[in-house]
Amino acid sequence: MTDRGERFDPRTYEPGWRERWAADDLYRADDADPRAKHYLLTMYPYPSGDLHIGHWYAATGPDIVARMRRMQGRNVMFPMGFDSFGLPAENAAIDRGVHPAEWTASNIDRMRAQFRTMGCMFDWSREVVTSDPEYYRWTQWLFVQFFKAGLAYRAMAPVDWCPKDQVVLAREQVEGADRHCWRCGTPVVKRDLEQWFFRTTRYADELLDFTQIDWPEPIRLMQTNWIGRSEGAEIDFAVEADGVAPIRVFTTRPDTVFGATFMVLAPEHPSVATLTAPDRAEEVSAYTAAARRETEIERMSAEREKAGVFIGAFAVNPMTDERIPIWIADYVLPGYGTGAIMGVPAHDERDYAFAVRYDLPIRYVVLPRGGEAPVGKALVAHTDDEVLVASGDFSGMTAADGIAAITEELAERGQGAASVTYKIRDWLISRQRYWGAPIPIVYCPEHGPQPVPEDNLPVLLPHDVDFAPTGVSPLQSNEEFLAASCPVCAGPARRETDTMDTFVDSSWYFLRYCAPKEDGFAWDPAAVAHWMPVDLYTGGAEHAVLHLMYARFFVKALRDMGLLAFDEPFLALRNQGQILGADHHRMSKSRGNVVNPDDLTSRFGSDTVRCFLMFIGPWDQGGPWNPSSIEGVHRFLGRVWAVAQPDSGGHPRQIPGMPLESGVWPPGSSAPPADQELATLEGGMRALRQATHRTIQDVSEDYAGFHFNTALSKLMELTNALGAARDEGLALTDAYTEALETLLLLLAPMAPHITEELWSRLGGAYSIHQQAWPAFDPGLAAAEMIELPVQVDGKLRDRLVVAPDTAPEEIERLALASERVQAYLKGRAPRKVVQIPGRLVNVVTPGDSPG
RNA sequence: GCCGGGGUGGCGGAAUCGGCAGACGCGCCGGACUCAAAAUCCGGUGAGCGCAAGCUCGUGUGGGUUCGACUCCCACCUCCGGCACCA
DSSP: OOOOOOOGGGTTTHHHHHHHHTTTTTTOOOOOOOOOEEEEEEEOOOOOOSOOOHHHHHHHHHHHHHHHHHHTTTTEEEOOOOOOOOOHHHHHHHHOOHHHHHHHHHHHHHHHHHHHTTTOOOOOGGGOTTHHHHHHHHHHHHHOOOOOOOOOEEEEEEEEETTTTEEEOEEEEEEEETTTTTTTOOOOOEEEEEEEEOOGGGGGGHTOOOOBBBOHHHHHHHHHHHHHOEEEEEEEEEESSTTOOEEEESOGGGGGGGGGGGGEEEEEEEEEHHOOOOGHHHHHHHHHHHHHSSSSHHHHOOSOOOOOOEEEEEETTTTTTOOOEEEEEETOTSSSSSHHHHHHGGHHHHHHHHHHHTTOOEEEEEEEEOOOOSSSSSSOOOOEEEEOSSSSTTSBBBHHHHHHHHHHHHHHSSSSEEEOOOEEEEOEEEEEEEEOOOOOOEEEETEEEOOHHHHHHHHOOOSOOSSSSSSSOGGGHHHHHHHETTTTTTOEEEEOOOEHHHHHTTSSHHHTTTTTTSSSSSSSSHHHHOOOOBBBBEGGGGTTHHHHHHHHHHHHHHHTTSSSSSSSSSSSSEEOEEEETSSSOOTTTTTTOOOOOOHHHHHOOOHHHHHHHHHOOOOOEEOOOTTTTTHHHHHHHHHHHHHTTTGSSSOOOOOOOOGGGGOOTTTTTTSOSSSSHHHHHHHHHHHHHHHHOOOHHHHHHHHHOOHHHHHEEEEEEEHHHHHHHHHHOOOSHHHHHHHHHHHHHHTTTTSSSHHHHHHHHTTTSSSSSGGEEEEEEEHHHHHHSEEEEETTTTEEEEEEEEOOOOOOHHHHHHHOOOOOHHHTTTTOOOOOOEEEETTTTEEEEEOSSSS
């Protein structure tokens, strides 16, 4: 079948196999398949235009795992789709006059074709495109369910506004110290606007629970910090004014309430207007106005000097009954806690700075046992060694006991209660943009906002609108779209013109994959029950507090509506690293360091690109592009090609009558076999089988752990061993065949084309990707002789070659008998001999001085 | 500032429940093949000393624990990512 030494050229066979796999629906996942299901998902891309090398990197890892799981007998679903709503399509319309729908559709066509060249086992029959009305119809339906469940609401709030994109952003989409837009990098500004929110805060506590899922620690920490749960107490401070309700503050340190010497309100606090003394009114309103004008960046800066204004009113410390002045200052944020704090300068750095600036009293009430108050700073940290002082009956208690006791005392008096506060805010989901799912709400002058009846979904995006960004949705420019009737009274009503954040689309796409053609419901409950939850999810860590948190929220909310029966969407998560340019910078067109995967595949073929990407380093780490080493990986595949054609090189010899099982020659046996040449060959076969079975074990573990770089290095070693065995004349032995077939099977997930080609040439059944994963035989993987390092005082001095089951006494005797060891002992007895079974021997000399 | 992850040959990286540091690959050096080159194959390749056997040093820095430390502990330096007046 093969010509001797036929040249290795992937271009001659790769496209043909891809066509055949597609024609045969080789990778289609069948719901009725009785084998255990395995839902493997990788984050779907935004159809930006061209497949980037990063897409290859991200997809190849999970594809390898998907292929291995399938060969291991699982019914694997590995779908792909497009997150196709979003701003770039609209910007293309503005810049180039192409309609977003056309731009998106042509990009998807191009990227779908590029995806095919990767040779991934995507099940394209399940493709989901979120801008398809058949998809966003159900996104809208889900919005209505959230609305009916009280989880979607409209409210006026200070929100983040991107002045360049002319759109509001969720808190999670504002990044960095300079508070910039995640998409365009422009610093955001605060605006008071009426917007739609999803009530993510209702699930704050449950989102902190990761016990059901196997996720990377950094992602769990990022979500935990973002949710920002703080335990403490709310405490009421009476106000010295008739008929005015007490002011409630939140603190994590109720043990320090005896040290509260002033109170600070956020400038936006509702009590400011009623409490401000007439003679302070001018200064207060000037400060409040200035605070409002300032950008978020200036206001949030921690380095900025603490400044505020006394409003001319007093509160009463509930524990000391002291009169304390009420101030306003912008370091107190309106959206967190109660928007009011008790100022405890002795035990909070910010309060300390404020007190120093305005000469307010500083009273230390928690100190190390028998210790002195620090000079010139706050005492923030508290340990078990610290006790309350100058705190009435509570003096002498530890800080922890003080928190509990004081909270209890306040609760009994009706002046406070234990309380929990979170940093997370509700998810702002409305966008003043065109290319998204319209929010299915109509406003009736009589009945207010009403959801569009489910029968009337989808609310279709009109084709003709004016895309020029004006700060309001382009949908407002279409009168036909705007006009609606009230679902309650059928009277004239106005349609909501904002669209939904694209992260709403991606919060449920994994459900749609289970039955993408279902048209009576958002998903087929039976299919979702079969496939969900996702067994393994992969994608970028940049979505830690965006998509990955929103999707968890969605599933929990839908579960509580009775629509789903599980708690978490993604049981396991793995994050890939980023591929950087050769200049170690993020790839970008402006830097000119972008690597085009199409150029590489046309030169080297897909398998080489896949293997090279996996060989760069740990998959979760990424790294800079190093164009020179791709040649090495290509050479490796060339060697695989060569060893799979054993009669094309080396010096093959037929060894008659030598079945696989007999190929065992114990090298430790005293009587050498009669035929020395045969014995050498048998030893070589034995060694090759050992290498084969070790590789099965190592590569299986490495793939499962996403250690593709080390998996490939072990496959290289097996290939090198095959090359050596061929040169030793083992090419026609069963051990060689076993090693070669194993190599192809183990390599198949990483290099699907060359392995299919060689498998076919060797006469294997189509397809290699439907073969069983090789079984590992521990007996064959074990060495019959092991080499044991011998150390003297921890330094390597000699080696012993022994059988693995050699008794420790015998090993010690052999080690001490070693000439090298004797030279270091100089006739003395060793102080001791340390043995780690199977690992090493360490002889400790008496040394010059004992001990 | 707080949280998290890293620093190992010329380069990417391996080894981390303490046990042969540098697997595998790139690059480089030498050789084979060739008129020559490319391709391919073989050998060498942490540093220093030595004719050699071998010895010494070596995993960001400085200490420590241990028979033995890239791995554990303490204190630092540095790079990357996230958060950032959250009371």
